[in-house]
Amino acid sequence: MPEVADIEQLPVPQARAGEPAAWDALFRRYQLPLYVYVFELVRDEQAGLDIVQETFIAAARHIGGLRDDAKFGSWLFGIAHQKCVQRWRKRREILLDEIPETPDEFEDSPDDLLIRREQEAEFMNLLNQLPLPQRSVLLLHFVEDFSLEEISHVTESPLGTVKSRLHYAKKSLRKLLEEKK
Amino acid sequence: MKTSREILFARHQSNAPKLDAIRREVVAGLNHQDTKAQSGAVNLVSWCLGGSNKLWLELIWPCRRIWSGLAAVWILIFIINFAQRDGSQDANAKSAPTAGVMMAFGEQEKLLNELLADRSLPVEADRPRNFTPKPRTETIRFLII
Numbered sequence: 001m002p003e004v005a006d007i008e009q010l011p012v013p014q015a016r017a018g019e020p021a022a023w024d025a026l027f028r029r030y031q032l033p034l035y036v037y038v039f040e041l042v043r044d045e046q047a048g049l050d051i052v053q054e055t056f057i058a059a060a061r062h063i064g065g066l067r068d069d070a071k072f073g074s075w076l077f078g079i080a081h082q083k084c085v086q087r088w089r090k091r092r093e094i095l096l097d098e099i100p101e102t103p104d105e106f107e108d109s110p111d112d113l114l115i116r117r118e119q120e121a122e123f124m125n126l127l128n129q130l131p132l133p134q135r136s137v138l139l140l141h142f143v144e145d146f147s148l149e150e151i152s153h154v155t156e157s158p159l160g161t162v163k164s165r166l167h168y169a170k171k172s173l174r175k176l177l178e179e180k181k
Numbered sequence: 182m183k184t185s186r187e188i189l190f191a192r193h194q195s196n197a198p199k200l201d202a203i204r205r206e207v208v209a210g211l212n213h214q215d216t217k218a219q220s221g222a223v224n225l226v227s228w229c230l231g232g233s234n235k236l237w238l239e240l241i242w243p244c245r246r247i248w249s250g251l252a253a254v255w256i257l258i259f260i261i262n263f264a265q266r267d268g269s270q271d272a273n274a275k276s277a278p279t280a281g282v283m284m285a286f287g288e289q290e291k292l293l294n295e296l297l298a299d300r301s302l303p304v305e306a307d308r309p310r311n312f313t314p315k316p317r318t319e320t321i322r323f324l325i326i
Contacts, residue, residue, distance in 0.1 A: 033190075057210070060211055
């Protein structure tokens with residue numbers, strides 16, 4: 001299982017120089033987290049694989065647009081997120097989030113949710129019940145442990161919105177999991 | 182107990198081979214693009230260095246007399262062609278009209294213009310003739326042979 005690697009060790013400069021081996025290493029590092037994120041948003045295996053492929057191609061083509069090599073991960077997820085948004089727009093799915101923005105109230109603990117084995121299936125079910133914007137933020141937090149700023153960059157949402165979405169998503173999940181105990 | 186991350190990754194681990202295939206395909210595409218971009222110059226150099234040597238040994242060297250004969254013929258053709266071209270240019274230079282000839286041509290042209298100007302005057306058209314129909318005989322002549 002891949003772990004969240006130190007971003008500074010990634011061969012982004014080599015990839016920028018056009019070395020296929022560097023691209024291979026980068027894609028290998030991000031392929032599963034990216035697929036997990038995309039699949040849990042679009043809920044379609046083939047569409048998820050297609051979006052991952054399109055994301056890789058777009059990344060290789062537009063690497064010149066990446067200003068900070070350390071932000072390669074969030075940049076890549078940002079491309080994938082945009083692909084998902086395009087897909088949603090095509091399918092006319094509603095993306096509106098009606099959660100009010102009161103970011104200063106939230107103090108989320110940095111530790112992840114711990115889930116018991118018998119709750120795993122339930123966790124996935126609950127995750128799918130969350131509205132898309134909340135699910136997106138929560139997945140980015142779970143899968144890559146992105147900071148709020150990075151999630152804000154990926155989803156192109158204001159920081160306050162990201163904070164509130166993450167807060168409510170975690171709260172909803174915890175509540176649902178506690179209810180199921 | 183597992184973290185949410187571990188659960189998510191374990192759930193999609195079965196798709197790792199498909200993702201590997203996608204990654205390989207995309208990277209191969211990058212390789213192809215790189216080689217495509219570089220292939221023009223590299224191919225030319227390699228052809229000049231390695232390919233030409235092979236071509237020399239297999240195609241030209243065994244029939245070197247024929248090739249050298251053909252080369253000599255071509256050189257001869259080129260020499261003759263160039264010599265003829267130079268000759269024709271000299272001939273053209275020699276046949277350039279002198280000032281006197283040009284003056285004579287000018288006078289002839291002037292004369293021709295004057296003649297044409299006289300002919301270009303409007304000529305009175307023939308008046309239409311008054312046509313009065315004459316009586317026709319209605320008798321039919323039978324020719325008896």
